[in-house]
Amino acid sequence: MVYIRSTGNISPQHSFGGLSLPDKLLLYPGDRMRCVEPDYTSFFDAKSLRRMSRIIRMGVAAAMECLHKAGDPAPDAIITGTAYGCLEDTTVFLKRMVENQEELLTPTAFIQSTHNTVGAQIALLLKCHEYNNTFVHRGFSFESALLDGIMLLHEGAADAGAADASATDADALHEGAADVVARKGVRQVLVGAVDEITETSHAILRRFGLYRSGITGGEGAAFFLLSLEASNGDLGRLEGLTTFYKPHNLIETAEHIQAFLTAHSLTVHDIDLVITGRNGNPVEDDIYDQLEFGIFSGIDAEPYKHLCGEYPTATAFALWYACSWLKKGSDAVVGAAVGGIGDPTRRVLIYNHYQNVHHSLFLIASC
């Protein structure tokens, strides 16, 4: 279990800078949602801003905002999830390579096309020498990053214990042990996800027929600061996270969900709200329909992709959305009945599947 101290979220809604959405949601009648980008001038000087492509700006600004909300602590790790990486830079370099027939190429776009550019730029800006990792596994990219962060926090606690225990040992004076003492402080980790739609990716995904199925393409950049220790103002408590890959059928999916709840000594009745990854594709949504009729029956269910669109790391938006439900209580959040007298939302389950390949479950409770 880890605490979510703060967040920064750039999405197709006015989500930046807070945890609530304005009453007036942005609607996207076409097949593509675009991020509402903040004024970046408070984050970057004009020169760096010119150099950065859009996904880098969005990712770094979301990370900086997240840290700022927690009082600008130095993170002990920076972990990023991105399925597609820096698509715009990739396309720019590819285009020049084709058009110039492999001659007279400049390296900037190539350098920035590397998948770990966002995480690296955050480290560079913060002068952060700590652990830095980037996961690029499609609909598991954010989930892998989050798991890595949770493991690091637990290892940090164990290392701190081991370092304390060995502090009296004469051996602790040797360089190795001194290093453990110096690095024991994995106390807070910055974890996030970024993915963008570009003109090219949109055109290609349209040719695949993705949008004919009812899906609206989305994008976003969201970061979270996680800690094992509770702080004032925590947004929520991440009680559990699991993923499962290519379940054979709906029965197996339901079994995974049941096993996840059981592992946390919960039943569905302990869940106030399930946030589902409905995306408008009837075939993919059928899984949610059946689960809401089955294992989730009797629980309030809310979609979230009408707000951010469909993309492989959309669950980062869902985690932000879950925090917003917990923080404000059910009746103050957009879409809920204003003036409702129901109990405030205390525990949220996020269940998402991406193309029925990558399934993930997050359990978040109020602090």
Next chain:
Amino acid sequence: MIETDVFVAGAGVVSAIGNNLPECLDALENSRAGIGPMHWLSSRHRDALPVGEVHLSNAALADMTGLAPGAPRTALLSALAAREALESAGMGEMGSWRTGLISANSVGGMDKTEDFYAHFLSNPATGGRLRDVVHHECGRVTELVADLLGVRHYVSTISTACSSSANAIFFGARMIRHNLLDVVIAGGTDGLARFTLNGFNSLMILDPALCKPFDEHRKGLNLGEGAGYVVLVSARVAAALKGEPLARLSGYCNANDAYHQTASSPDGTGSYLAMKGALARAGLRPGDISYINLHGTGTQNNDIAEGTAIQLLFDPHFPPMSSTKSFTGHALGGSGGIEAVFSVLAIKEGLIYPNLRLETPIEALPFSVETLFRKNEDIRHVLSNSFGFGGNCTSLVFSKL
């Protein structure tokens, strides 16, 4: 978290010097580099830039692995090495072990995407075959191989440029230590692509001749390709397997240079922190290291930064060290996996590999690299370095059982 050691139960590799572990070992023993003119990759730079290509066509790789011949080369190479690793671990039958595939790569299906893209540019509505972009994402490559091997419990992909597969190995080990998995096939892969060749060429860090890592007059790196995987297992699995594990993964650390997107800091801050942290994790002193498999790309910048960091940490007692990239070229996201396999083999067989083509050691450094193949050595602990773009520095320590 459980206090289990993480063992290496198997290893598999494909690179420019061989299609499997015995072939690679034979080339290492006989100082036979695999870098030369391009054969499979189609590029305008064919005659100007030597590369470390795997000596198998996509069709042959497909035949050997059972993947479709249209799959990205990165996946084909991955499948070959991952299967060898599983077989060498005696894990033909995964049984009830919770098994994961944690694989790294940096190009994904780019070799196919770049073919698609030329046609797409001239006609976005219908140009290019969609089947050539369907495997573009790095994660797709991992899934093609996971599905082939029947791995379902956990799949993930890491991409941190040239340190990618070292990070995958260390993430896999941590999942075992957290009791989330029993067995992890961990490592990485990258096939050659025009995209990366031109990218590195635009950075002007490719040597038009064969690379000379850690030489005073080094001129850059040669790109290579390949894949390397280790099968990591918990103590419980190790006890249940028939054979003895090859080695133990005793230390690991990732640190960030936080200096520049592509260049290393002059002091090699990130490299120093990664090596130091990996030693600390293993509970070792610098003097305990028997051999260092260097990142050693052959660029001016990498080798002096890495060398300076080694000087700071090891001075005055320098273990034998070498860059096997002088044999294989730099396989980017696959290099950490390939070199992890070589490191494990060094322990198992008591080997130190030569650094080819050294003429003049770097003058600013007080040590030089090994130039001769040595066997029957007592190799107890091997440090394997992998440093990448974005200041991403990872060191692994493998130890004798």
